[in-house]
Amino acid sequence: MALLHLLLEWQRHLKLELAAIHINHQLRGKESEGDQKFVKNFCEERKIPVCLEKANIRKFAKENKYSLEEAGHILRERIYQQHLKEKNFNAVATAHNLNDQAETILMHILEGTGLEGLSGIYLQKQGIIRPLLFAERREIERYAREKNIPFREDSSNKDIRFKRNKIRHKLLPYLEREFSLSKLDNFLKMGMVLQEWSSYSNRLIEAFEKKVRVGNQKATFNANDYQKQFSGVQIKLLENILQRLSGVNTKLDYNTFNGFKLWLETAKEGTKFQLYPKVLARRHDKDLVFQKIPESPVKIKLEIPSENVYYLPGSEIRFILKEVQPEKVTFTRNHSVEFIDRAKIKFPLNLRNWKNGDRFQPLGSPHTRLVSDFLTDLKIEFPQKKNVLVLEQHGEIIAIPGYRISEKFKLTDKTKKALKIELRKNE
Numbered sequence: 001m002a003l004l005h006l007l008l009e010w011q012r013h014l015k016l017e018l019a020a021i022h023i024n025h026q027l028r029g030k031e032s033e034g035d036q037k038f039v040k041n042f043c044e045e046r047k048i049p050v051c052l053e054k055a056n057i058r059k060f061a062k063e064n065k066y067s068l069e070e071a072g073h074i075l076r077e078r079i080y081q082q083h084l085k086e087k088n089f090n091a092v093a094t095a096h097n098l099n100d101q102a103e104t105i106l107m108h109i110l111e112g113t114g115l116e117g118l119s120g121i122y123l124q125k126q127g128i129i130r131p132l133l134f135a136e137r138r139e140i141e142r143y144a145r146e147k148n149i150p151f152r153e154d155s156s157n158k159d160i161r162f163k164r165n166k167i168r169h170k171l172l173p174y175l176e177r178e179f180s181l182s183k184l185d186n187f188l189k190m191g192m193v194l195q196e197w198s199s200y201s202n203r204l205i206e207a208f209e210k211k212v213r214v215g216n217q218k219a220t221f222n223a224n225d226y227q228k229q230f231s232g233v234q235i236k237l238l239e240n241i242l243q244r245l246s247g248v249n250t251k252l253d254y255n256t257f258n259g260f261k262l263w264l265e266t267a268k269e270g271t272k273f274q275l276y277p278k279v280l281a282r283r284h285d286k287d288l289v290f291q292k293i294p295e296s297p298v299k300i301k302l303e304i305p306s307e308n309v310y311y312l313p314g315s316e317i318r319f320i321l322k323e324v325q326p327e328k329v330t331f332t333r334n335h336s337v338e339f340i341d342r343a344k345i346k347f348p349l350n351l352r353n354w355k356n357g358d359r360f361q362p363l364g365s366p367h368t369r370l371v372s373d374f375l376t377d378l379k380i381e382f383p384q385k386k387n388v389l390v391l392e393q394h395g396e397i398i399a400i401p402g403y404r405i406s407e408k409f410k411l412t413d414k415t416k417k418a419l420k421i422e423l424r425k426n427e
Contacts, residue, residue, distance in 0.1 A: 238260070
């Protein structure tokens with residue numbers, strides 16, 4: 001609330017267009033709902049556009065074996081990135097402060113960490129900025145009192161069962177009392193120095209990743225070249241491989257990395273190491289091969305009677321059809337969102353797995369093609385290829401959601417209404 005107040009104060013000078021995002025974590029029942037209502041009312045009174053989001057943190061944490069804090073961090077980042085992309089914002093500003101920085105660095109030290117963990121919270125990263133990272137919490141609270149800024153306290157912040165809260169309420173006061181740690185500036189300085197070093201190591205990672213060979217749900221690179229990198233780069237490379245294969249942003253703990261490193265030192269041809277629940281590493285000649293464990297394709301055959309949201313059975317994907325005005329259409333490289341001419345559509349439609357013999361005319365192509373050949377050209381291989389869906393109208397393929405629409409159903413100058421086709425992961 002203090003950050004929003006500051007941005008409102010400076011809005012005219014900085015020529016800012018502001019909107020607010022509130023994420024309801026659904027962890028505190030009526031209190032969470034009260035927070036959401038509080039933010040909604042505050043923004044509506046001041047005519048600030050507000051985006052109200054809900055994230056099932058507890059379910060996501062359980063399914064992916066994360067702590068609640070890790071799950072919350074991942075889902076918040078996803079929501080921020082989604083808004084940056086869909087709303088064309090320049091940045092998302094969060095109110096992390098100097099106390100948050102100190103707590104994060106101490107927590108990483110206690111868990112065992114590398115350079116990135118010691119870097120703490122980034123001042124700026126992937127469109128997310130932290131304008132208050134220099135300020136201690138007590139300074140922000142004093143500012144809120146002086147300016148009569150309304151705010152609500154999250155009661156879970158006092159629960160010392162959470163590691164961060166134990167550091168906040170037990171460890172930091174102890175360090176202040178016993179080691180005269182009255183100011184937290186050193187945590188900010190250390191974080192900034194290491195963030196700069198982390199940027200350098202990221203350039204090393206980018207250079208190495210150009211040598212990574214990717215295909216058929218696997219990634220391969222030279223084991224000897226990998227072992228020459230220092231451990232910070234090695235860990236980040238593994239995390240990037242896991243994210244690429246599993247689709248989940250993953251942080252390797254030290255024990256897992258150390259176990260992998262010891263295995264690699266003695267690994268013989270064909271031996272395997274399970275680096276992640278769905279990813280196996282194996283030694284093949286001079287290479288390291290990371291393979292996603294195949295999953296059986298989910299059989300889908302849905303009748304689509306109208307514009308609506310459809311949950312795909314046995315999947316974490318929603319299929320969304322929504323009518324929009326052509327002037328609101330924004331084209332991006334993200335093929336999970338596509339647009340077709342509404343006038344060319346007659347419901348009901350069918351959404352099903354593609355099959356051998358399926359043909360369609362890809363956007364921009366003068367001729368029809370086999371769906372199988374089209375996917376092969378995109379380097380879509382098993383098992384991902386088996387899970388590709390087609391949207392059809394009376395036997396004619398309108399689109400391959402997530403990949404391409406048909407040339408026959410594209411928007412034109414004569415289009416009066418568009419139909420938005422979207423594949424979205426459930427939150």
